[in-house]
Amino acid sequence: MSERDLIDNVIPHTDVVKCTARIGAEIRNIKVSADLPDQAIAAINGLVLEHKVIFFRDQGHLDDAEQERFALRFGKLSPVPEETTPIFEIDSRRDIGADIWHIDLSCMDAYPKISVLRGVVIPQAGGDTVWSNTATAYLDLPLPLQRLAEGLWAIHSWPSPHYRRFAEPLTGTRIETEHPVVRVHPETGERTLVLGSYVAGFVGVSRYDGLRLFDLFESHITAQENTVRWKWKRGDLAVWDNRATMHCAIKDFGHQRRVVRRATIEGEVPVSVDGRYSVARYKFIQPASTPKVV
Template sequence: MSATALIDDAIPRSNVVKRAARIGAEIRDLRLTGDLPTQTIAAIISLLLEHKVIFFRNQGHLDDAEQERFAARFGKLAPHPLLGASKGTSLLELDSRRGGGRADIWHADGTFADAYPKILVLRAVVIPPFGGDTLWSNTAAAYLDLPPPLQRLADELWAVHSNVFDYAGMARVREVDKKHFDAAFTRTIFETEHPVVRIHPETDERTLVLGALVQRFVGVPKYDGHKLFDLFQSHITAPENTVRWNWMEGDIAIWDNRATQHYAVNDYGDEHRVVRRATIDGDVPVSVDGRRSVTRHKVAKQPLINAG
C-alpha cells in the first residue's frame, strides 16, 4: 500500500493542514492515545516523514503516563543521557523557572552522542499568556537549496559535536542556566564526529547535521570553520525553511530530529512555561560515502578534591 493510500485510509487528507510550504502540518480531529490502531500510527509516521514536524491541538487528556504510552508507539523510549527524567517517567521536563528550561538556540537534540534521538514528542503543560513559540527548520530542504559545489563540499565535511556550550554565543543566558549546564548537562563531556550530511535511513534524503552543538570541523582551521558553519547554518535557518508554532496548553508536537533543527523563542519574560518531552532512541548517522558517526571522547568530570 502506498503512503498516500495509507494516510487516506487512516487520517482524512482534509484533516491534514500544511503550516508552511516546506515544513510543518497540523493534524486535526485525532485523539492521541497509546491505543491508536497500528494503521493510524503508520499514517502519523508517514506524515511526519513528509512534513518533518506535525502538530496536534486539544490533547489535554494526555498525562505523563499516556504521553509515554503514545510516544512508545514510535520506538524505544529513552531518558536524556545527562539530565535524567521526571520522577517515575522517561520524560524530560523543561521548566522556564529552572535552569536549562529555555532552549533559545538552533539545535537538533542530543547530537553530542552518536545515535542521537530520531523522534521527539513534546507536550505543552503550562504556556505563558504571550510568547514562547517554537520554530523548526527543514534541514533536507536546506541541503537542496545549496548550489551543487557547496553540496559537494558539505558531503565531504565532518564536524565535532559536544555538549560543552560556548556561553558567549548565547544572547540571553542566565546565571541559573550556566549553573545547570555546568552541574548537569556537562557532567559527562561528549565529543562525537558526525558527517555534515547524513543519509536519512527512511527517506534516503540528504540532511544537514549542524546546530549549536558543533564545536569545529574535522581538518579545517578554526577561522575557516566559523565561516563554513555560518554559511551552511544560514541555509538551515532561512525563513523559507522554517515553521513557527504558537502553543496552547494541551498541544502536542512531534518532529523528526534527523531532518530538523528547532529553536524555542525566549520572549515571555518571567512568565511560566513548562513542556515535557518524550524521546525515541535513534540510529548512528551514515555519511554519503557510507561511513558512520563515532563518539571519540566520553569523559566524566572528576569531583573536586578539597586540599585544605
C-alpha cells in the same frame, strides 16, 4: 497499499492542514493515545516523515505517563544525559539553552530520531517554537556548497557550545561525537544537514574557518522559507523528525513561566553520503546525584 494510501485511509487528507509549503502540518480530529491502532501510528509516522513536524491541538488529556506510552509506539525511548526519567521537562525557570538552533542530543552518536513535545504551562504571549527543514536547506545549497558540505565532518559535544562555542569542554559530563555534516536519512533517503548548537568545530578545519563555515550553512538552514513557527496552547503536542529538522524555542515571554515536556525516541547512527558512520569520540556521564554543570 502505498504509504500515501495508508495515510489517507486512516487520517483523511482534509484533516491534514499544511502550515507552510516546505515544513509543518496540523493534524485535526484525532485524540492522541498510546492505544491507537498500528495503522494509525504508521500513518502518523508517515506524516512526520513527509512534513518533518506535525502538531495536534487540544490534547489536554495527556499526562507524563500517557505521553511516554504514546512515544513508545515509535520505538525505544532515548535516555537524556544526567536525567533519571524518560520525560524531560524544559522549564523556563531552569535555563538549558533551548533558545538557540539545535538538533535534540546531537552530541550522541545515535541521537534521537523522533521527539514528542507537550505544552504544559504556556505564556499568554510569546514562547513559540520554530522548526527548520534541513533537507530542503541542503537542496537549496548551490552544487559546490553541497559538495563541500558532503565532505565535512563536525564535532558535536556536550556541554553545549551555546555557552562556550568552540572552546574547551567544561568539566563533568562530557560527550563528543563526529557526525557528517550531510547524513542520508535512513527512511526517506533524503540528504539532510546536521549542525546546530552542539557543534564545537569541524574535523581538520581551523577554528577561524570553522566559525565561517558554520555560519554559512546555518544561514541556509534557518532561512525563513525553510521554517515553520508554532504558537503553543496548553495541551498541544508536537512530533518531529529529529533527523531532518532543527528547532529553536523563542525566548520572548519575559518573566512568564513556560514549561514543555519532551520524550525522545532512540535513533540510528548517521551515515554519510560516502557510507561512513558517525563516530563517538568520548563519553562520560555524571551520575544523576552529582551536581550538574551548566
